[in-house]
Amino acid sequence: MGVEPGKRKEELASIRLGIELGMTLIDTAEMYAGGEAEKIVGEAIGGNRDRIFLVSKVSPGNATRQATIAACERSLRRLKTDRIDLYLLHWRENIPVSETVDGFTALLEATKIRYWGVSNFDLDEMEELSQITGGSAVAANQVMYNLNRRGIEFALLPWCRSRRILTMAYSPLDQGRLARCARLRGLAAAHGATPAQLALAWLLRQNSIVAIPKMSRREHIRANRAAADLSLTADELSHLDLAFSAPTKRIPLEMT
């Protein structure tokens, strides 16, 4: 969102519809559309701020202690708010993560953020993070996770779950591919749902998983809200396990 100025009105209406329907976790980042996505989110939220759980991300190039603090302050201005509920390091590059954690800790103390976390961290990076001063306060890891990409189930997801670290599934529809997936069509039709709804319900049935589909079309927003009310039977879950197999060994984390 925020890439094409001509779509601004439609994008504002989409976010507002999602909020109206109760989808009150909004994920954005300073790098999305060069800050324009945060501006749209801030405008769309308006007087609803207290109902929203707002997630944003610092870019890896801004991940030193001081630059993290400054990036957060810029995001707060664009989002027109005084706090970000969950602030993530978008991915890791060469700045020591201890610097970013120091920045996050200062932001927590200043109540500019409520929680902090990371994104695109594989198991070895999570283990390293948990060892550094303040690192065990990590609240979430946002990673690519969907029926087509189940690699995290082997080690990363159980590791996070056992430490009560939230896993946020990005690209939960595999960037729209699962909505068009022939392997999901029969099962979805039998359930009276669409393939996209089935793919989201499969994620949402799990404890400690948040799914953040991107959706701009009104029919997708309504459909995705309804997916949260679907419950899958044991037979349907077995069918999905056969069609989209779980990992049998550790594989490197996939990212977009």
Ligand SMILES: NC(=O)c1ccc[n+]([C@@H]2O[C@H](COP(=O)([O-])OP(=O)(O)OC[C@H]3O[C@@H](n4cnc5c(N)ncnc54)[C@H](OP(=O)(O)O)[C@@H]3O)[C@@H](O)[C@H]2O)c1
């Ligand atoms: N942390 C990271 O590094 C990272 C990386 C990538 C993404 N993300 C986050 O994850 C979010 C989602 O990921 P994503 O955009 O890569 O992929 P996605 O959510 O898996 O797929 C988005 C696509 O699916 C379509 N769609 C949504 N609901 C649908 C439905 N019910 N039926 C059919 N099609 C549907 C959307 O269409 P319309 O838009 O036309 O409705 C859009 O084309 C992003 O917005 C971002 O916040 C984070």
